[in-house]
Amino acid sequence: MAKILVLNGPNLNLLGTREPEIxxxxxxxxxxxxxxxxxxxxxxxxxxxxxxxxxxxVDKIQEADHYYDYILLNAAAFTHYSIALRDAISAISVPVIEIHLSNIHKREEFRHTSVLAPVVLGQICGLGVESYLAALEAVLAKLVISAK
Known part of the structure; x- marks a missing residue:
């Protein structure tokens, strides 16, 4: 059975109450x-x-190697400056899809850059909750293709 790990970074535990307009x-x-x-x-x-x-x-990403088939990652603010997360992603063989609820490219200038983007399989942003669902659907489609 295929295994997926969903990782969420800082302040995402506050979803539902934190800046609901965003x-x-x-x-x-x-x-x-x-x-x-x-x-x-x-x-x-x-x-x-x-x-x-x-x-x-970082620990979870490293532990995921050879155990999970895919990682869905919303690194939140770490997206924009965490070389440690970037290096951890680069060090493993598990493909990672970067997720954001908001469109980081339409927000403050400092949010436009993702240091993770060059080392992830893809990035989905701006679709709200559907960003997570789209990432999962993409993984499910890839699993079907790889099973053939």
Missing amino acids: YGKTTLKDIEELLKARAEKAGVAIDFFQSNHEGEL
């Missing part, structure tokens, strides 16, 4: 439940982890 009113738990239901329907295992600490996310 991030919406859906909680992280709500997003996890949506993804879990879709993964179960597809027969795929899915795990979740959120941390406000860069090192914990």
Whole structure:
């Protein structure tokens, strides 16, 4: 059975209450439940982890190597400056899809740059909760293709 890890970075534990005009009113738990239901329907295992600490996310990325088939990562603010996360992604063989609820390219200038983008499989942003669902659907499609 294929396995997917969903990693969420700083402040995403506050979804639903933090700047709902930007991030919406859906909680992280709500997003996890949506993804879990879709993964179960597809027969795929899915795990979740959120941390406000860069090192914990680095540890999870390193531990994911050779255990998970894909990582869905919303690194939040770490997207824009974490060379440690970038290096961890570069060091593993598991493909990573970068996710953002908001369109980082339409926000403040400092958010326009992702130091992760050059080392991830792809980036999905600006679709709200559907960014997560689109990333999961992309992984499911890739799993079907690779199974053939």
